[in-house]
Amino acid sequence: MNNTTSFTLIAPAKLNLFLHINGRREDGYHELETLFTFLNFGDELTFELIDTPDIFITGDTKGIPLTDNLIYKAALLLKTQSKTRLGVKINLIKRLPMGGGVGGGSSDAATTLLALNKLWKIDRSLDELARLGLQLGADVPVFVRGQSAIAHGIGEELHQVELEQKWYCVVHPNQHVSTATIFTHPDLKRDTPKILGDWKHHTLTNDCEPLVKKLCPEVEKTLQWLLKYAPSKMTGTGSCCFVEFASQVQAQDVLANLPHTWQGFIASSVNISPAHTELAAIFDQ
């Protein structure tokens, strides 16, 4: 039995390599077709078991009220479901821009579910954790499963894919784009037909991009600036934009020239989420 009582995990960023919107359901959620990859860069979460029933969150939580924090919500959900008497202290180092389309909040939530499942010895399956995660957000299940995937439904029907490893330069234009604002906007394109056959043979776009460029000129500027280096794309509902390369040096070159008004990072893609790799190294030796 593994009695580890404290450990640190990366809650990785995701990129939507394409994002098609196929329609809108009656509950307002959208039917999507999207390709998720994970990056080996993200927030850092440290979990420490405590024997009182509390959930304490410390670190970079400024601007997020405790009960809105997806880390707290995930911990509370699992605690309620499992009826455990144990508690936890969770420290967050925030590296992913909020509202940036790289899924920081969802990744934090999924990493918390995965970590507490081990720390509290609850032993839920990934299927159960993904189902719980969906209550917290459409993007949480993919982070719970932790494998690059094509998603359908509202983002929860996942089909694992193996992607070639690439390097990315991800740029945040210092703008927060609200996912809800984009998904409720009348001008959002919602009628892209479902891909028939192999997605690799199709034109792959982000259907949110034209609307976000219109609402947020800084995103348009970022995409234009990145075009000097490679075809540029936006992830999720924005605002982060990215370019893809075969080598780290090429991605580094873009970052070195980035205008000071924007932030960026470079990272490599991974088929398995770092949260899973790290958790396996701690608990499955």
Ligand SMILES: C[C@](O)(CO)[C@H](O)COP(=O)(O)OP(=O)(O)OC[C@H]1O[C@@H](n2ccc(N)nc2=O)[C@H](O)[C@@H]1O
């Ligand atoms: C755009 C993506 O990031 C692509 O990966 C996700 O679909 C968004 O996932 P998320 O942030 O976890 O989304 P949620 O927190 O569940 O929902 C945020 C807002 O987006 C809308 N939303 C989300 C997902 C979806 N398939 N259709 C939607 O219309 C919801 O109605 C809600 O108003």
Ligand SMILES: Nc1ncnc2c1ncn2[C@@H]1O[C@H](COP(=O)(O)OP(=O)(O)OP(=O)(O)O)[C@@H](O)[C@H]1O
């Ligand atoms: N731990 C958290 N980290 C980041 N955001 C959080 C967290 N908890 C709650 N939130 C809320 O969730 C909102 C969305 O945050 P997030 O960083 O996941 O956006 P995003 O990257 O655009 O997500 P997505 O790509 O899933 O749409 C934030 O504006 C914030 O109010």
